Amino acid sequence: MPEASLVVDLERREAGQGDPLIFLHAFPLNSAMWGPQLAALPAGWRGIAPDLRGFGASPDGDQDVSTMELFAQDVVAMMDRLEIERAVFCGLSMGGYIAFELWRSVPERIRALILSDTRAGPDSSDAARARERLARRVEKEGVGIVVETMLPRLISSETRYTLPGVVESVKAMMLETPPATVARALRGMAIRPNSEPLLRTIRVPALVMVGAEDAITGRGQVEFLARSIPGASMETIEDAGHLPQLERPDAFNRVLREFLARLPASVRKS
Numbered sequence: 650m651p652e653a654s655l656v657v658d659l660e661r662r663e664a665g666q667g668d669p670l671i672f673l674h675a676f677p678l679n680s681a682m683w684g685p686q687l688a689a690l691p692a693g694w695r696g697i698a699p700d701l702r703g704f705g706a707s708p709d710g711d712q713d714v715s716t717m718e719l720f721a722q723d724v725v726a727m728m729d730r731l732e733i734e735r736a737v738f739c740g741l742s743m744g745g746y747i748a749f750e751l752w753r754s755v756p757e758r759i760r761a762l763i764l765s766d767t768r769a770g771p772d773s774s775d776a777a778r779a780r781e782r783l784a785r786r787v788e789k790e791g792v793g794i795v796v797e798t799m800l801p802r803l804i805s806s807e808t809r810y811t812l813p814g815v816v817e818s819v820k821a822m823m824l825e826t827p828p829a830t831v832a833r834a835l836r837g838m839a840i841r842p843n844s845e846p847l848l849r850t851i852r853v854p855a856l857v858m859v860g861a862e863d864a865i866t867g868r869g870q871v872e873f874l875a876r877s878i879p880g881a882s883m884e885t886i887e888d889a890g891h892l893p894q895l896e897r898p899d900a901f902n903r904v905l906r907e908f909l910a911r912l913p914a915s916v917r918k919s
């Protein structure tokens with residue numbers, strides 16, 4: 650574990666009481682993206698959605714690059730502060746990259762995994778270079794450029810036309826993220842390790858989910874997770890893009906609820 654001084658105390662949203670379920674948000678959003686899940690938690694669960702360092706209400710550190718390892722260390726420190734030994738984790742996209750990092754470093758703290766719209770492979774060298782170009786533009790021009798390039802690909806066409814409120818809330822989350830936080834996370838994602846070899850070592854119940862129209866992650870990547878994690882189940886959320894938990898919260902919550910209900914008592918109480 651890192652020196653205490655390197656860890657950032659994460660702010661968080663919470664709802665419910667019971668077994669801990671930790672929600673890890675996507676880039677460049679914050680814990681508000683889990684609002685519909687925190688509002689509809691099944692009985693017996695305590696939902697905890699941290700703002701990762703620099704995002705939402707959490708302070709950033711003074712690092713140049715926000716690696717997935719740093720994000721994961723902050724989450725473990727938060728668990729320690731809350732005296733949570735083990736939790737179910739639900740990570741979406743970058744939140745999924747962080748969940749893989751948690752599995753790599755502290756698998757004993759994980760009871761079960763829900764991985765949505767995420768992938769285990771690293772960036773290609775082209776993708777990493779594109780992230781660096783975007784990081785430099787964000788540092789010069791602000792986060793507007795990320796909204797311009799990313800927002801149209803984040804949500805399904807159905808959401809764009811029928812749920813303008815969702816589009817606006819995603820845009821607001823993006824715009825409130827400081828440029829330095831965005832640039833550091835882009836650089837961190839560009840150097841994230843390959844988590845594909847980890848998949849077959851995952852020995853906790855796992856659910857993978859994907860929005861049917863996810864233009865960022867791609868269904869093939871998520872199918873790969875489902876094939877590679879022993880015993881994992883996979884669900885597709887229709888009419889949703891990269892953010893099914895906001896675009897189709899009822900469908901997402903139903904799948905989440907059913908997965909949680911299927912967890913053996915030994916997993917919940919171990």
Ligand code: MLT
Pocket residue numbers: 674675676677741742743744838865891
């Ligand atoms: C996210 O939604 O967290 C990002 O799309 C992840 C990424 O850029 O790889």
